[in-house]
Amino acid sequence: MQRSLGQTGMTWQDKDKAYIWHPFTPLLGVDDPLCIIAASGVYLHTEDGRKIIDANSSWWVNLHGHAHPYIAERVAEQAKTLEHVIFAGFTHKPAIELAENLLSILPENLSKIFYSDNGSTAVEVALKMAFQFWYNQGQNKKRVIAIDGAYHGDTFGSMSVGERSDFTKPFAEHLFEVEFVDFPTTTNESSVFDRFKDLIDSDDVASFIFEPIIQGASGMRIYNASLLDKMIQYAQNHNVVCIADEVMTGFGRTGKLFASDYLTHKPDIICLSKGLTGGTMALGVTSCTDAIVDAFMSKDLHKTFLHGHSFTANPIACASANASFELLVTPECQGNIQRITEQHECFRQKHRQTPKLKDIRSLGTILAIEFETQSDSSYFSEMRNRLYPFFLERNILLRPLGNLIYVIPPYIISDDDLTKVYTAIEEFFSTL
Numbered sequence: 001m002q003r004s005l006g007q008t009g010m011t012w013q014d015k016d017k018a019y020i021w022h023p024f025t026p027l028l029g030v031d032d033p034l035c036i037i038a039a040s041g042v043y044l045h046t047e048d049g050r051k052i053i054d055a056n057s058s059w060w061v062n063l064h065g066h067a068h069p070y071i072a073e074r075v076a077e078q079a080k081t082l083e084h085v086i087f088a089g090f091t092h093k094p095a096i097e098l099a100e101n102l103l104s105i106l107p108e109n110l111s112k113i114f115y116s117d118n119g120s121t122a123v124e125v126a127l128k129m130a131f132q133f134w135y136n137q138g139q140n141k142k143r144v145i146a147i148d149g150a151y152h153g154d155t156f157g158s159m160s161v162g163e164r165s166d167f168t169k170p171f172a173e174h175l176f177e178v179e180f181v182d183f184p185t186t187t188n189e190s191s192v193f194d195r196f197k198d199l200i201d202s203d204d205v206a207s208f209i210f211e212p213i214i215q216g217a218s219g220m221r222i223y224n225a226s227l228l229d230k231m232i233q234y235a236q237n238h239n240v241v242c243i244a245d246e247v248m249t250g251f252g253r254t255g256k257l258f259a260s261d262y263l264t265h266k267p268d269i270i271c272l273s274k275g276l277t278g279g280t281m282a283l284g285v286t287s288c289t290d291a292i293v294d295a296f297m298s299k300d301l302h303k304t305f306l307h308g309h310s311f312t313a314n315p316i317a318c319a320s321a322n323a324s325f326e327l328l329v330t331p332e333c334q335g336n337i338q339r340i341t342e343q344h345e346c347f348r349q350k351h352r353q354t355p356k357l358k359d360i361r362s363l364g365t366i367l368a369i370e371f372e373t374q375s376d377s378s379y380f381s382e383m384r385n386r387l388y389p390f391f392l393e394r395n396i397l398l399r400p401l402g403n404l405i406y407v408i409p410p411y412i413i414s415d416d417d418l419t420k421v422y423t424a425i426e427e428f429f430s431t432l
Helices: 012-019 069-079 093-105 119-135 156-160 169-174 189-201 225-237 290-294 315-328 331-350 384-392 415-429
Strands: 036-040 043-046 051-054 110-116 143-147 179-181 205-210 241-245 269-272 284-289 357-363 366-371 404-407
Touching (some): 069 315, 093 110, 093 315, 110 119, 119 156, 119 205, 119 269, 143 189, 156 169, 189 205, 205 225, 225 241, 331 366, 384 415
Parallel strands (some): 143 179
Antiparallel strands (some): 036 043, 357 366
């Protein structure tokens, strides 16, 4: 029997507060979330008539603007044709088309697509794939190398290979051991590589996982592509599976279609999500080489990759990803990526010497601004309590990472709206 929950006169926000637990949000001491009733292009529309520029692409997922008519049309068409089917023993055209589309732009060494449903699960799949790759060959290689400061997701495997911090402290005893090398900087590259070599030379390393060239959640920290190339080459020469987490960096965010396109030596496995569907549906992908697949090529069920999700390769999600792909590869979209890249770099050059800035950096469509602070400079910095409301009051969504703000807009953002974002940031500079 259905129970009655609401009381007469409750607003949507009253009901939200009563029934919903939001991510990364304290249950006490924060403002009520804004109720978004619609979105279009770069704008989020609130129930009280505000238009908010989504300068963070709703957690980096939105590539082509909200409620894009072409993606919406393809989703609606698919929903009326085939909404879902079990993906074990069955297949469908949207999944096959998407695999073909992705492999046409991914590094040429990749040959197979495995579907899941978000970034964390794409990473889980990659880790399990790498572990079982060695297991199926009777080799006892279990150690994993990761880069300090990494964020790969919030499931247990992805937490294990991410930075150990207050985010993971409650679960520390449940995470598997990982060897972390320091985040590479201009002053420590030699020592990082030496440490990396020592770990690889132990000959029991199963995999090396990394966010290529830029770490997202730890503060949009950029590091040397040449060093990463050297690390991948050394690892692969010593039979270590290299996993690139391109959940954030994929589909043009770094100025190239994939951050791995900056590298000569390509990863053995790539994880994708976020921009995969243009921000429309939840979908994850793990792509790998023939060499990885070969270790599973057996009739023996014990050597099968026994992993899956109820909504693996959901046809509607695949349809939205195919529509997003078609938009992504157009000259117009590629031109927009270049336009945003150039404007971010101009803004960075303009403000390199701005007082009270610890650093300002850009890579492709990503602009990160880190402020000096006398207190904690981590995700928990009190400065975030100044930054977030300052921009939201000006109808701009810039969700800070502690004392850092970043601009990662949908590619369709206009020059006028980009200028509004830059002007608001400059206005904040004047308050320091």
